Amino acid sequence: MTRWAMVADLRRCVGCQTCTAACRHANATPPGVQWRRVLDVEVGEFPDVKRVFLPVGCQHCDEPPCLDVCPTTATRKRDDGIVTVDYDLCLGCGYCAVACPYQARHRTPRAVFAYGGAPAKHEAKRHDPARIAVATKCTFCVERIDSGTAQGLTPGVDPEATPACVNSCLSGALAFGDLDDPGSNVSQLLRENRHFRMHAELGTGPGFYYLWDKALPEAAQ
Amino acid sequence: MTIAYAYGPNPWPQSFWDARAAANFVCGGAGAGLVVAAALSGARGTALVVPLLAGLAIVACGLAAVFAEIGRPLRAANVVRNPATSWMTREAIVAPLLFACGVAGAFGSLAFVATAAALALAFVYCQGRMVHAARGIPAWRAPQVPWLFVATGMAEGLGLWLALAAFLELRSARVAGWLGVAIIARYVIFRIYRRGLGRALAAAPARALDAAGRALLWGGTLAPLVLLAIAAAVRTQPWAPWLLLAAGLCAALFGAWLKATLVLRAGHTQGYTLPALPVRGTRA
Numbered sequence: 001m002t003r004w005a006m007v008a009d010l011r012r013c014v015g016c017q018t019c020t021a022a023c024r025h026a027n028a029t030p031p032g033v034q035w036r037r038v039l040d041v042e043v044g045e046f047p048d049v050k051r052v053f054l055p056v057g058c059q060h061c062d063e064p065p066c067l068d069v070c071p072t073t074a075t076r077k078r079d080d081g082i083v084t085v086d087y088d089l090c091l092g093c094g095y096c097a098v099a100c101p102y103q104a105r106h107r108t109p110r111a112v113f114a115y116g117g118a119p120a121k122h123e124a125k126r127h128d129p130a131r132i133a134v135a136t137k138c139t140f141c142v143e144r145i146d147s148g149t150a151q152g153l154t155p156g157v158d159p160e161a162t163p164a165c166v167n168s169c170l171s172g173a174l175a176f177g178d179l180d181d182p183g184s185n186v187s188q189l190l191r192e193n194r195h196f197r198m199h200a201e202l203g204t205g206p207g208f209y210y211l212w213d214k215a216l217p218e219a220a221q
Numbered sequence: 222m223t224i225a226y227a228y229g230p231n232p233w234p235q236s237f238w239d240a241r242a243a244a245n246f247v248c249g250g251a252g253a254g255l256v257v258a259a260a261l262s263g264a265r266g267t268a269l270v271v272p273l274l275a276g277l278a279i280v281a282c283g284l285a286a287v288f289a290e291i292g293r294p295l296r297a298a299n300v301v302r303n304p305a306t307s308w309m310t311r312e313a314i315v316a317p318l319l320f321a322c323g324v325a326g327a328f329g330s331l332a333f334v335a336t337a338a339a340l341a342l343a344f345v346y347c348q349g350r351m352v353h354a355a356r357g358i359p360a361w362r363a364p365q366v367p368w369l370f371v372a373t374g375m376a377e378g379l380g381l382w383l384a385l386a387a388f389l390e391l392r393s394a395r396v397a398g399w400l401g402v403a404i405i406a407r408y409v410i411f412r413i414y415r416r417g418l419g420r421a422l423a424a425a426p427a428r429a430l431d432a433a434g435r436a437l438l439w440g441g442t443l444a445p446l447v448l449l450a451i452a453a454a455v456r457t458q459p460w461a462p463w464l465l466l467a468a469g470l471c472a473a474l475f476g477a478w479l480k481a482t483l484v485l486r487a488g489h490t491q492g493y494t495l496p497a498l499p500v501r502g503t504r505a
């Protein structure tokens with residue numbers, strides 16, 4: 001089996017938002033919609049303050065709350081763990097958006113363009129009316145993964161088969177790979193580092209891990 | 222139409238379900254409660270038909286409001302595709318059955334009235350479970366939410382029945398008794414719900430819920446209970462039905478306020494939390 005997952009190393013993320021820009025470029029999301037975004041979090045009180053850059057987006061959960069509530073079956077989970085939305089089935093009720101504890105879902109009620117009402121040339125070329133007024137979210141760039149694996153490439157290793165945000169990450173903070181493969185990059189990173197998953201107490205089983213420290217010596221062995 | 226996005230670590234108000242969704246929950250509960258009240262009243266003829274049809278009409282108004290909210294109304298029929306896990310689908314399946322049995326009860330056999338009341342209860346329960354399943358909103362996912370919805374729906378519906386009874390000159394002792402039970406149950410469930418949430422809520426939704434809770438106590442619980450008691454004591458007076466009308470309206474309006482607050486002002490997201498801070502310089 002394969003379980004695609006993403007890893008974000010909080011020690012490495014510099015908050016440059018290149019992943020956000022790359023995602024918007026790769027997926028042609030409208031202004032205001034960021035499937036991959038990086039939060040700038042300030043922790044502590046002056047003078048003992050830390051800044052943490054926190055990449056967030058769809059966590060492609062093992063037990064996605066959005067999947068159960070969807071009344072149309074537009075939201076589905078593939079065997080490889082990727083949660084998808086069928087834009088032709090979705091009726092835009094927003095139920096999945098309020099069910100998601102990660103605020104990963106978006107709904108654009110009407111076409112929005114960067115420079116007013118009319119689309120710029122590049123926007124007109126990639127505008128997809130099917131995405132208007134329905135739920136949208138990060139897909140882990142599923143088309144790249146499918147097309148890459150069909151060519152015998154390895155997602156997370158070969159850029160052509162890897163999500164755009166991971167490819168673009170200039171500090172190597174983002175990694176992608178197969179959790180079920182003990183030799184994959186993400187499995188190795190999780191073995192070598194201490195990590196957490198967002199809102200783990202909710203039992204959603206996110207497929208998105210955050211690294212924050214090196215593993216304790218006994219755990220790394 | 223403005224598109225509002227808020228990105229940040231702290232909880233912010235959800236923007237996907239607005240007043241139209243709140244109207245569905247308020248009207249759905251009150252309308253379904255009115256159908257149940259009509260069945261409980263034991264009335265016949267006009268005294269049965271008017272509240273029954275009014276209840277169905279209120280439910281229909283709520284559904285029309287939420288229909289106006291969905292992004293792709295022409296695909297509304299797709300809502301019934303996931304009965305296995307989605308409470309929205311279940312609500313959508315129960316609704317037409319409720320309308321059919323309600324109309325059949327009003328104009329046909331009385332046997333359908335009891336069925337309509339059972340379906341009305343199922344409808345409001347589905348709405349409660351629907352909100353409870355929205356796990357991204359801490360104020361909604363509490364385990365007491367379905368029962369709070371059922372209790373508020375019944376209290377609002379029974380209150381509306383009493384208000385109608387003042388105009389239809391109906392005997393209402395039985396319904397008044399049930400209303401007393403429903404508003405006490407509603408407040409008790411609300412207190413358990415609020416205590417269960419504890420400090421899990423952000424400041425803004427907590428303030429909104431507490432304000433609505435105070436209004437529910439004074440306006441939606443104590444005031445109608447006092448009015449019901451006075452009305453029972455002076456039941457032979459010609460103005461006694463007006464006390465019942467006031468009690469009913471208090472029960473209905475403050476319940477609706479609570480539910481609208483829950484959906485619109487207490488519906489904050491969870492935000493993000495960092496269980497551990499990065500220890501920089503520890504990865505090659």
